[in-house]
Amino acid sequence: MLFNSYLFIFLFLPLAVIGYYGFHHINKPKAALSFLTVVSLWFCGCYNPYNLIVLIVSILVNYGLVAGMKKFPASPAAMHDGQNCHGRSGSLGKPAVRKLFLLAVLLSDIGVLLYFKYFDFFIENINSAFHTGIPLLRLTLPLGISFYTFQQISYAVDAYKGECEDYSFLQYVCFISFFPKLTQGPIVYHKDLLPQLHEKAAQKIDYENLCRGVYAFALGLAKKVLLADNFAKIVNVGYSNISALNSPGAFLVMVSYSLQIYFDFSGYCDMAYGICCMLGIKLPLNFNSPYKAKSISDFWDRWHISLTRLFTRYVYIPLGGSRRGKARTCLNILIIFFLSGLWHGANWTFILWGLMHGFIMVFERVTNIASLKIPNFIKTCVTFLLITLAWSLFRADSIGDAAALWTQLFCGGFGGGLFLPVTEKFQEIVEIGFLYRVGRLAGLGGLLEQYPWLPVTAFTGISLTACFTMKHTQEKAEGLKLTGRKLLVTVILLFWSIISLSEISEFLYFNF
Numbered sequence: 001m002l003f004n005s006y007l008f009i010f011l012f013l014p015l016a017v018i019g020y021y022g023f024h025h026i027n028k029p030k031a032a033l034s035f036l037t038v039v040s041l042w043f044c045g046c047y048n049p050y051n052l053i054v055l056i057v058s059i060l061v062n063y064g065l066v067a068g069m070k071k072f073p074a075s076p077a078a079m080h081d082g083q084n085c086h087g088r089s090g091s092l093g094k095p096a097v098r099k100l101f102l103l104a105v106l107l108s109d110i111g112v113l114l115y116f117k118y119f120d121f122f123i124e125n126i127n128s129a130f131h132t133g134i135p136l137l138r139l140t141l142p143l144g145i146s147f148y149t150f151q152q153i154s155y156a157v158d159a160y161k162g163e164c165e166d167y168s169f170l171q172y173v174c175f176i177s178f179f180p181k182l183t184q185g186p187i188v189y190h191k192d193l194l195p196q197l198h199e200k201a202a203q204k205i206d207y208e209n210l211c212r213g214v215y216a217f218a219l220g221l222a223k224k225v226l227l228a229d230n231f232a233k234i235v236n237v238g239y240s241n242i243s244a245l246n247s248p249g250a251f252l253v254m255v256s257y258s259l260q261i262y263f264d265f266s267g268y269c270d271m272a273y274g275i276c277c278m279l280g281i282k283l284p285l286n287f288n289s290p291y292k293a294k295s296i297s298d299f300w301d302r303w304h305i306s307l308t309r310l311f312t313r314y315v316y317i318p319l320g321g322s323r324r325g326k327a328r329t330c331l332n333i334l335i336i337f338f339l340s341g342l343w344h345g346a347n348w349t350f351i352l353w354g355l356m357h358g359f360i361m362v363f364e365r366v367t368n369i370a371s372l373k374i375p376n377f378i379k380t381c382v383t384f385l386l387i388t389l390a391w392s393l394f395r396a397d398s399i400g401d402a403a404a405l406w407t408q409l410f411c412g413g414f415g416g417g418l419f420l421p422v423t424e425k426f427q428e429i430v431e432i433g434f435l436y437r438v439g440r441l442a443g444l445g446g447l448l449e450q451y452p453w454l455p456v457t458a459f460t461g462i463s464l465t466a467c468f469t470m471k472h473t474q475e476k477a478e479g480l481k482l483t484g485r486k487l488l489v490t491v492i493l494l495f496w497s498i499i500s501l502s503e504i505s506e507f508l509y510f511n512f
Contacts, residue, residue, distance in 0.1 A: 001046040003271045004224050004501060012043065016179075017278050024203040033174055033197060036279075043179035044143060054116075054142040055177060061108055062152040063172050066159050069101030070166065098160065105156040109149050116141055121346035144183040146343060148176050150310055155190055157314060164190050171197070180272040180279075184265070184509040186286035186306035193283070202280035212477040213277030215486065218493040219473045220270025225497040227463060228264035229505050230429050231256045234456065237425045239395065242404045248453075249419040250409040252460065257395045258388045259463050262291060264508045265304070270473040277477065284309075285474060291387070291467040294379040295370045296360045299387060307343070311336050330365065334358045344394070349402060353394040360386060380468065418453040426456040 001008050016039045023032035045052025072094045114122075120136045127134055155175075158164045167175070167190065175194050181187075196202055238245060238253030245253065269287040276283050286306050293299035300308050316336050322329040334355065341354020364370055370379075389406075396402035426432055432455060480486065 001043045002506065003268065003275075004221060004497075004505070004507075006498075006501060007046075009221075009498065012039070013275065013278075015039070020279055021203075021205050029198070029203065030170070032203070033170060036197075037170060037174040037177060040174065040177040040179040040182065044177060044182060048140075048143070050140065051143040054145065055148065058109075058112065058145075058148065058152065059173055059176055062105060062156065062176075063169060065101055065105045065108065066156050069098050069105075069156075069160060072098040072101070102156060102160045106153065109153050109156075113145065113149050115139075116145060118342075118346045147185050147187055148182065150187050151176060151189075154187070154310060154314060158190065167194060180275040181283060184268045184272070184507055185304070186269075186272075186284050187310050188283060188306065193281070196281050204280075206280060208480075208482075209277045209280055211482050212480050213274040213279075214494075215274070215480055215490050216270050216277060216473050216477045217274030218490045218497070219476070220267040220272075220274060221497040222493040223263040223267035223270065224507070225267075225500045228260050228262075228267060230426075231260035231263065231460075231463075232505065233425050233429065234422055235260055235395065237421050238419065239397075239401070239405075241419065241421060242401060242408060244421075245405070245408045245419050246412040247409055247414055249422060250405055250412055252418060252422065252456070254388050254392045254405065254409065255460060255464065258291075258384070258391050259460065259467070261391060261394075261508055262467060263463075266472070268507050268509065273474055273477070287472060289467070289470075289472045291384055291464075292380060293383050293387075294376055295364055295383055296357055296386065297364055297370070299383060300357070300361075307340070311340060315339065326366070330362045333361055333365070337361070348399055349393050349396050352399065353390050356390045356393065418456070420452075423452040423456055426459070427452075432459070 001012060003009075016036070019035045019039070020032050023029070023035055041052060041055070044055050116139050120138060123134045123136055126132060155164065155172075171194055174197065175188075175190055178193060234256040235253060238249065238256070242250075266287050272286075273283065284306055286304060288302040288305065290299050290302035293302055316332055319332045319335065320328055321332065337354040337358030338351065339354070340357075341351040344350045344354070392405050393399075393402040396405065
């Protein structure tokens, strides 16, 4: 189920909020948790029961293995000073058996991810390298599998270290399947979510939180429907006609994709945050105005924060982090970004995208360039251009397509204006078509005919300025003072976005 669908907005979300608080109102907290779990499973399997089956099997296997592991107490070395995070003393047991259970969890989860997400990628490369004809499985990627698999791995590792209490099966299922973060994150730890489900203060409707939630949801929906989906039209035309683009056209298409993925992921994060506010729950910040970054390192402290946090905690630090010298630190950074690229998709374009970020970050660390006295505006612009160059590789269907786009960017020339199909596609957007008609009535028809690139350039420039200057939605929502103007903006954005849902599109991160 998609957040940007009539079913979700008019049926699922109101039912989830009313039902959750309804059970709490009659003092049935376990029933409220059960209800939240059921609607989360419904969210997962609504359009395709296959997604739900894979999720349930994954949960059963993980919960069973972790439960088995907990029967063998951890050795003091595996715990924090002999105690878990809730203060109960650890005891000597059979750590080798406990470690075998953890290994089983890791092999199970990574194996499932390799099977569903990477099997065909490996076979394609084997067939290409050795001229074999091994058939592909062409499996459908289960919804949210990359996110809930990593969550379950983190839970198992924390349980192995004795850092989580004995949650019930119901609590565990709710933690893994909780619908606002199931498909695109944030990737949360048990301590981020489960304690909040038992807080008395969160079990009663807080109307300020409810207003914040609706406001954030409206902003997120508008970002997705009115901005990301419209930039997608420009991007799709450009990537379908790469060889016809000149340098300005290639640059516009590349920047448009940077804005598409920005507003797409930002919109989802806003909506997830808003839904959680409505339910009295707060999830970790996952998106913090990343295009304001002054370096690639800064960018990854702002973009998909929970993924960076997870790789840092469970991979980078165990590899030695930055404690084993500069060379080992650089290698660890490259390993992390190789894995990040691979996590995003089974294609060499994603792997090279990740490594591109990794090498830039290594360069920043080795040269300490971030400490140079360069105006922040220039640092931000350079960082954005590097990110945009990398995003073009991320979006391309192949390395060849990315190389062709870069060739057009640097060698396509400046003649002929923007690629005509790009401007024509932009004019097909309902709101832009309306502005064109208004412009003609105002006597600006000649100007628009003479400079057809002007509206699309202005739309892109205004959107880009907003990314560089405006606060992110969570900042706005947490400082929200409900005024008539804010209420009007919220209502207008919701109405405008809902009537624009005729072409419902998936979020980009659904594919990862």
